[in-house]
Amino acid sequence: MIDTLGATLRHNLEARNGMLVPGAANALAARVIEDLGFDAVYISGAGVANTYLGVPDIGLVGLAEMVQHTQVIRDACDLPLIVDADTGYGNALNVRHAVRSLERAGANAIQLEDQVMPKKCGHFAGKAVVETAEMLGKIKAAVDARHSRDFLIIARTDARAIHGLDAALERAAAFAAAGADLTFVEAPESPDELARIARELQCPQVANMVIGGRTPALPAKELGELGFGMVLYANAALQAALQGMIQALSVLRNEGILSESSHLIASFQERQRIVRKDEFDAMEDRYATGSPPA
Template identity: 45%
Template sequence: MADPSLKAALDAGRFVVAPGIFDMISARVADGLGFTALYATGYGTVASHLGIADAGVATYSDMVSRMGRFAQGCRTPVIADADTGYGGLLNVRHTVMGYEGAGVTAIQIEDQEVPKKCGHTPGRRVIAARDMALKIEVAAEARRDPNFLIIARTDARTGLGLDEAIERGKLYRRAGADIVFIESPESEDEMKRIGQEIDAPLLANNVEGGRTPILPAERLKAIGYDIAIFPAIGFLAAAAAFERVYTHLRDHGDSNDRPAGDDYGFGRMNELMQFPEVWEFERRWAREEG
């Protein structure tokens, strides 16, 4: 079931900052920090699971199990990337039912052609606006729980301009989207226009090194946004940490003499992975095995 707390937060006017999660270590760390929601990034999930570009190669089957594991392993509501819905209208229906059944709280569907591409990379093309609106109508009809939220994303800004992107956002809202996501606006002024012209909860995508300026949460709220996702912040930091410690190991032949605080700590990781619960279970039941 969807977690009602995300919808309640939006209804109450609380601004939501959602960090990107991409595997269960990142999910467990973020889950313990008190965020209102977590964002299960398609880019990061595909990269960590398959080690390839987020370019439409991953399938529904690849993704629903991963997204479900995030949702089931976290107490915090999970917003999940579902690309284009993995096909036509019947695929969208199946995707919504599958993600909802897996425990996800919000699903993001975009209007790119298949195969899709990452929203901050070049060469994206979109389907007809009416075809996407039908996908949103199908998605809204397919959900069983009103707390399960539908996010409609348009990638029209880069190829067709801001006016077209805004008109699509309005259309997708009328079609039944709970949240509108205009991908890749290229300035704060563009973001202000989106906030002024679209009467719907709005999502801002903050990608370090991407096409859109990263604004503070207070500023985003002031110009009309309701959610800020940071899909890349976790895996970019993780990749840098991997490179640093692996380079040290290559150059020194051991893991000694690294800077203090350079790792998470084996004890903390044991706690994060819930080893104390395993040890307590073993203590309780050891007498039966002896």
């Protein structure tokens, strides 16, 4: 199944129609994304940092945490999984280990970036990038390490904020020549810059729509018309959930009661539907009676 999902993901991204990909920080969010009919899930390193550790996206999440999250999300979700692997957690040999570990865990693609460790969110100040040659070595290691040809390598550059767009485009082109399947110029600052990225780079591109970040938000349809393969909303679900928690718990604090009629929370029935309780009830019944498998 993993190879089939990877091939499907490759096909969708190479169509360059602006495929919308929301991010998930846990299995529940991935279930919602699948339930709503999206075509892929992005496992966000920033989201894992925020929800699992309660810290900002400053390079504190390691490979072990991302492997664990990938495993549980793969078990809960049948969509292609794109995993944020930050800088690869070290040098080219660390990247090789990360690729092999995440592919075994159920990922269909990983994203690698060219920041200096410890990395920061691409829309934070104070970033630095490694030399191009170092990143090319990491990309080559990733390509060599993957088992399936349809395990995609997405190479991100954060050079726009440090050296300007021309330098970022030059890096992205070199990343593609080294074997990256997609490239990702982080944090462009205008619609014209987005258009240049899609026009001047030959392989499929990622447009990262960070709500409140440096890049202007454009509709996925418009980004698809420009030629982007993926339109990423890595933490839209997380930001929506955070706002929902704040609103609902503020009512609980102030009024001392919270009910479904407030329209601030999902119903008990909807919660059980998303986690597929009916499937577990059916299995429990089957195993309790000793009935043969269906």
